[in-house]
Amino acid sequence: MPDTNPSIRTRFAPSPTGYMHIGGMRTALFCWLWARHNGGTFILRIDDTDQERNVASALEPIFRAFRWLGLDWDEGPDKGGPCAPYYQSQRTHLYRDAVEKLLASGAAYRDYETPEEIAAQRQAADADKRTYLSSRRSLQLSDAERAQYAAEGRSSVVRLLVPRDRTVAIDDVVRGHVEWDCGLMPDPVLMRSNGGFLYNFATVVDDAQMAITHVIRAEEHLTNTAVQVLVYEALGHQPPVFAHIPFITAPGSNKKLSKRDLEKLRKNPALQKLFDRADEIFPQLGLGDSTTLSPVMVEYYEKLGYLPAGLLNALVRLGWSLDDRTEIFSLADIVREFTLDRIIKSPAGFDPEKLVSYQTHWMGELSIDARVDGCWPYLVQAKLVAESPACPPDLRPWMGELVRAIGDRLKVFSDILDAREFFLADDALPYDEKAFQKRIRDAAEAPELLAALRDALRTVTPFDAPTLDGFVHGFVESRGVKIGQLIHPLRVALTGKSVGIGLFETLALLGMDRCVARLNRALARI
């Protein structure tokens, strides 16, 4: 058992965006894992500094995603905790105090230059191919001028006074030693002219006040870290340990997987199937389509009936591995084995195929009963069965047989909808016309064979798969035809499709009466 450290505190700070991004979820997972691995504390803090929207409803999908995956938090908005409140919008007094402290110590200054002036300076620097640096003219102001400006209510921002004669460095757990030259940094704004605070500042104040020991976040924040470390130092705090993890990219590309590029992602060959499946399934469930629920959102996987274990397994293997052979991890395994030093440095492409393979594994671990329970809500939602919170007891044995017959074809719970023909009324069965043509109309002996079988079927008892297997084989033998000549047309006649579960299971599941009814209907439409 590796060393653990209960004093470790990590946090994840989502913005209320109205959905949970798959990449963000992976970051959150790593934060959660490090806390849990150590028996430490995992904190959820809401980054709602620019709260235009309805925070509560925009937060709901985020909480939902955490709960679905089984990632709990020890301190957070709904739970409270020793560092409350956990909404940044309610913590402005802390930021204000920190700004005052920095102003008083001279580590920060009030800057009266207008945005236009700054922009002009920036442009001039660009034109001269010079690194832009803050002019710091406001520092030259006399006390009298300062007082006058304040009295006039002239607008100003508070900037950190960057110590230009040195460097800042971190020893990132993942990246190693990274260093920046402060002489190249403009003075960052800490507080806006309207009194609002900036991310790079608020985050540091929060992380320090919440005693976060490990900041685990996506690599895109690496550059921000320079400013943040300077703020830690100016405030007199010890910076936490940083771990900048590689981000998740779109399959076959090395661009960040983002919701903005949805249209590009739609054309990505590896993602195509996921979008198509969404467009096929979600409308049946009354959930919109791939535009409302796309593969970059955690909700996509939940709503399609993926298993938390499947997604979790896939997510943790993106940028992390234990050794040269272990692929399958339960959440408990991951918690036990997860360490920061096994995180990879390079970006990881999200591979839907690999996700499916993990998913298939974990689905296989589930009992038939559990699979029935997982599938049931989809049948209800698609209105294929009568509304009921769970599969009724009298239907359960039959459902169990169906799910057993579907076997590995059931990769996610919504795949049960591919077996919709078992739930449709006999006179409402749609036919794959191409298959019907080829297997029934164009096969000379098919109609007669089907009719004969229909009549013979009435004598079969018990009407179960093994018996039917023997019976059908005897039937074709006695007629001197090959099994394939019967089986293909029979499948189309009974299910309307050319592919599906085992044929004898299909017969048994349908039962004699429905088989006869469907055969009659098929024969009548030749």
Added chain:
RNA sequence: GGCCCCAUCGUCUAGAGGCCUAGGACAUCGGAUUUUCAGUCCGAGAACAGGGGUUCGACUCCCCUUGGGGUCACCA
């Protein structure tokens, strides 16, 4: 463009100087099983970006080049 990061099979990765004729998984392609599909079993192909060093010896260390990415806001 400045600064920063990254670079092993198509993909996810193992590899902390000799264990590497580079291992595993997913995907792909064969073959077997089979009533379709899925699966299962067996097998195959498939990678250290390039160039310099260091070293008896480099996938592993250093430098350069190339390529990719991130970031440069009174966004987060």
